[in-house]
Amino acid sequence: MELSPWLFMFSVLVKASVIMADTNGQDTAGLIGIAASWNTHPSNWVGNDPCGEKWIGISCTGDRVTSIRLSGTLRGGKPGTLSGDIQSLSELQLLDLSQNKNLGGSLPSSIGTLSNLQNLVLAGCSFSGEIPQEIGQLSQLIFLYLNSNRFTGPIPSSLGRLSKLYWLDLGENMLTGGLPIFDGTNPGLDNLTNTKHFHFGVNQLSGTIPRQIFNSNMKLIHLLLDNNNFSGSMPPTLGLLNTLEVLRFDKNSQLSGAVPTNINNLTKLAELHLENNQLTGPLPDLTGMSSLSFVDMSNNSFNASDAPSWFTALPSLTSLYLENLGIGGQLPQALFSLSAIQTLRLRGNRFNGTLNIGSGFGTQLQKIDLQDNQIAQITVTGTPYDKQLILSGNPICEQGSSEKYCKTTGQSNPAAPPYTTFKNCAGLPPTCLSSQLLSPSCTCAVPYRGTLFFRAPSFSDLSNESYYLLLEKDMKAKFLLHQAPVDSIALQNPFIDVSNNLEMSLEVFPSGKIQFGEQDISDIGFILTNQTYKPPPVFGPYFFIAQQYLFQNEVVASKSKKNSMPLIVGVAVGGAVVVAVLLALIVIIAKRKRKTHNTEERSQSFASLDMKSTSTSIPQLRGARMFTFDELKKITNNFSEANDIGTGGFGKVYRGTLPTGQLVAVKRSQQGSLQGSLEFRTEIELLSRVHHKNVVSLVGFCLDQGEQMLVYEYIPNGTLKESLTGKSGVRLDWKRRLRVILGTAKGIAYLHELADPPIVHRDIKSSNVLLDERLNAKVSDFGLSKLLGEDGRGMVTTQVKGTMGYLDPEYYMTQQLTDRSDVYSFGVLLLEVITAKKPLERGRYIVREVHTALDRSKDLYGLHELLDPVLGAAPSSLGGLEQYVDLALRCVEEAGADRPPMGEVVAEIERITRMAGGGAESASESMSYPSRTPRHPYGGDSPAEYSSSGLPSSRVEPK
Structure with a gap:
């Protein structure tokens, strides 16, 4: 077929652009193919010359791409993958895509064709599936970081072919199976004699640890096999690894048998972790291991013995943890005099006689925990030990003893608060923007x-x-x-x-x-x-x-821009430019016509909100700003995927930056959304009334061009629900949870007791509590809220709405809404916070579960099995938990009159927070935490609504 003149010119230009480029055409095509499998890429990845145009993250040698370094630079949108186009980059030596959580899927087997690759760095992504056997073909590989992903399946035996490998990190995945070894045909990990790092912790590896896996030719310095499911015994060949500095076998609950007697050959070992296994035999002899600084062998089944002589012969020892081992005899005074010793945790043994710490104890010794032993006396000579000494559970602590060392809490020198870097401010510190x-x-x-x-x-x-x-x-x-x-x-x-x-x-x-x-x-x-x-x-x-970094000017190249890359080179050719411009104009005109048509349709459906003549249909504003559609389009970069931070029942939420520099979240409705015009107007009116540090702030809204959008302050750390489920990466310990729940309570109390007229939220739940950069709680999503008290009453008759699991049963049965309905929902939230369980899941209701398990005669009310494991189960670390549970159960009383008002709830949580040693301040006054990009913190979960005309499809039985 004969080409038209302009198409012929276009084909010539494309060929010429490849010839003139500084980058090998195969490499260019490969990078474009890889970028096509991502939802975003760095802002200057345009054109067709990665080397000459110095694309971000790309390094070249001559015209060949030899390095890709894009750690943490791929943002937003749906998860992308690593395309098989990677095989085109045959000269690649380094590939670093780490810290991109939106990059996942399976690794392509074609990655094994990169014969020059030396560094493969994919840590902190979301890759899943099995690790390809083909990685074993990368004969030049030196560093392999696949940790902190979602890989499953076995460790590939082919990794044993990587003879130059220095660092192998497969930790924090979901790998299963055993440790592969050479079987006469297939290689194994025992072939990696030059590798110094085996990091396999926090997986699901199992089976016995083969004795052949270790040999005297190995140069290992780190061997991490912790937090797995290994069984059998520790192989005696472990003693051949005389270069080893760190050894972790802890938390393999089926690991048994005796510790190899030659373990003290490991004279360079500094950290030894054998805790929480089923090890038996004699307590290991650590004599001669002069480099040991940290030893933990707690919670095993070693044969009972007296205190070994090596206790006082480890000059570098800082930490000795030997809990629940049945060790007896009298503790030698010299143990407390070790120059580097900091912590002795020796509870749950049979140490007896007289405890003599002496006056020459180490200057760094901060804690001695000897709970539950058989110590009958204590001798004080010279300067008394004034740091943390715990002797409760020993005969010396008779019932009713007032000695401070007989108490598990309230020690004279409790642990210092967590470290925070000092700010070097002279005078009054500057006020930073919300994003800073x-x-x-x-x-x-x-x-x-x-x-x-x-x-x-x-x-x-x-x-x-x-x-x-x-x-x-x-x-x-x-x-x-x-x-x-x-x-x-x-x-x-x-x-x-x-x-x-x-x-x-x-x-x-x-x-x-x-x-x-x-x-x-x-x-x-x-x-x-x-x-x-x-x-x-x-x-x-x-x-x-x-954490994901928010760039100031995130630019996403659209597919149309990608497809037009070769045209850039033809700018100097007048004919091609004219054709391109004409085509572009035609496309733009067509799109605008379609957009105008769509806008007209939406405007007609939206007229019921912003065009009615009745005053009650127009939002009553108190300080909220009205934005135009074009303003919000500009600050969100045309509602780009890079700024898409989640989706709720209302529609999509976008991050935006106002001209003042303030970060905001723009919630844009979509046709058919679960939140209608009434809820939209309600949220504007209520949020424009309230101003409290624990209630999310409404910056403004948009009613322009048929759009309905809400603009909030940007809250970086997502929802409380995401933190409790581990999705956000924000870890909440007991004190942090108390401070978050206190802030939530203060926000609700403000709505009930200080707002005029009072407001009932009607949808209190963990996904409607947002956490800012300092973990300050902010109550959000007021679409279902109601005003109370306008007619002099404290209740209102209304259609029942709320979320399954949090819904007040009295409100459901009577349709009479009061502020105590929020109290019930808050009580459910209190239980959710300590259990990290959904309120209602598979027919199990958290309120009923707690009532059933409750035993006030036991520590923590016998709720150990229900508590979130992240909190730990030690009563001493969960101060005030019993009072917390009592408060929660008062809040979920069946009758609203029996529930406390929120003001009383706030006071009680403040008291509990002081009991836990956290003070009564809110999170904003006490701490900060790395923020993240939330999925949908402003939309929340779609509320389950209940009509007063009939029962819901699966009714909740609260108790």
Whole structure:
């Protein structure tokens, strides 16, 4: 077929553009194919010359792409995948896509064709499925980071072919099966004699640990097999790993048998974790292991013995944890005099006789826990020990003893509050925008935030700020060494998590600017994830999980723009330009016609709200601003996918930035949404009335061009529900939960008691409680709310609406709505907060579950099985829980008159918070936490509505 003249010219231009480009055509095609499988890509990925145009994250040698570094730079939208087009980049040496949670799916087997690849860094993504066997073909691979994903299935035996591998990290996945070894045909992990890091913790690996897996030729320094399901015994070949520095076998509940007697060959070992297994035989002899700093062998079944001699022969020991092992005899005084010792946790043994700490105890010794032993006396010589000593459960603590060491709480030196980096502000600190935080240098900026997980720290005194000051200084120096534009580092809230990792929040602030660019984030993410940064030795191995960073000008290239890349080169050719412009004009005109048609249709359906003559149909405004459609279109970048932060029953929610710099959330309705015009008007009217720090603020709304949109303050940490279910990455311990629930209660109490007239929310639930950057709770979603008291009564007859599981049974039966209906919903929320369970799931109702399990004669009222495991089950760490449960059950009394008013609820939660040692302040006054991009914090769950004309399809039985 003969080409028309302009098509012929177009084909010539395309060919010429490839010839003139600095990048190999195969590599260009591969990158374009990869980008097509993502919903977003860096802002300057346009054109057809990645090398010449210096695409963000792309490095080249000559005309070939040799490095892709895009850590944390792919934002928003639905999850993307890694396309099989990756095989086109045959010269690729480094691939870093880490910290992109919206990148998932299965890894393509074609990744095994990248014969030059040395670094494969996919940590902190959402990849799933099995790890491809083809990765074993990457013969040049040195670093393999696949941790913190969702991989399932076995560890590929083909990894044993990676003879140059230095670091192998498969932790924090869902891998199953055993550890593969060489079977005469297929390779195994025992072939990896040059590898120094085996990080396999927090998976579902099982089976016995084969003795062949370890040999004297191996150079392992980190062996992490914790938090799995291994069974059988520890192999004696473990003693051949004389280079080992960190060993974790903890939390393998079926691991049994004796510890190999040659374990003390590991003279370089610094951290030894064997706790929470079923190990038997004699207590291991650790004589000669002079490098040991941290030892935990608690909760095993070793043969009972007296205190071993090696107790006092470990000069580097900071932490000795030997709980519930049945060890007897008298504790040697020299144990307390070890120069580095910080913590002794020896509860649940048979230590007896006289406790003599002496006067020469170590200056760093902060805690001695000897609960539940057989100590009959204590001798005090010289300067008494004035730190934390716990002897409850020993004969010395007779019933009624008033000695402070006989109490499990209220010690003379309780743990210091979590560390927070000091802000160096002279005088009054500046007021930052909602999207910014105050840096340690006392400047306002948008930090890169995330969480550091240290897998084997060598210290246990978390109150010693010298460790964190050292880490801050060292980390900043390393960033500057790698020329990252970093001004300062902030660390916050260190704690030991359920996996026995030291976890702390990290904030990295930019230097010389308010906000990091895409390349900056890529560089910082690479430094932290690819272990380019090495922390001080006391912190041990770590991994990093980032929060999504919000770039100031996020640009998403549409498919039409991708398809028009080759036309850019033809700008100088007049004919091609004319044709392109004409075509573009035709498309634009057609789209505008369609848009006008759609807008007219929507305007007709919307007229009932904003065009009626009756005053009651027009929102009554008190301070909310009216936006035009064009204004909101501009601040959300034309409602781009990059700014899409979730979907609720009302429609989509978009992030936007006002000209003032304020971040907002724009909730845009869609045709057929579950929230109608009445709810839309209700929310505008009510939120424009209320102003409280625990109620989400309405910035404005839009009634322009047939649109109905609500504009709220932007709340970065999502919903309470997402935190309780672990979806948000925000961890809430007991004190944090109390502060969040206190803020929620204050918000509801304001609606009931200070708003004029009073307001009943009618849909209190965990997905309608938002958490800001400092975990300050904000009550949201007022679409179902009602005003009370306008007629002098405290109730109103109304159609029953609410959400299944939280609904007040009295309101449902009588259709009489009072403020005590909110109290009932709040009581359900109280129970949800401590259990992290849905109120109603598979026929199990949380109120009934708690009533059934409740036993007030036991610790924590016997609710151990119902409590969220994240909270832990130690009564001493859950101060005030019993009073909390009592309050919750008062709130869910069947009769509304028997429920306390919210003002009384607030006072009681403040008292409980003080009992827990957290003070009565709200979260905003006490802490901050790395924020995240919420999925749909403004839409909430679609409320289950109940008509007063009949029963719901599956009725809730509250008790």
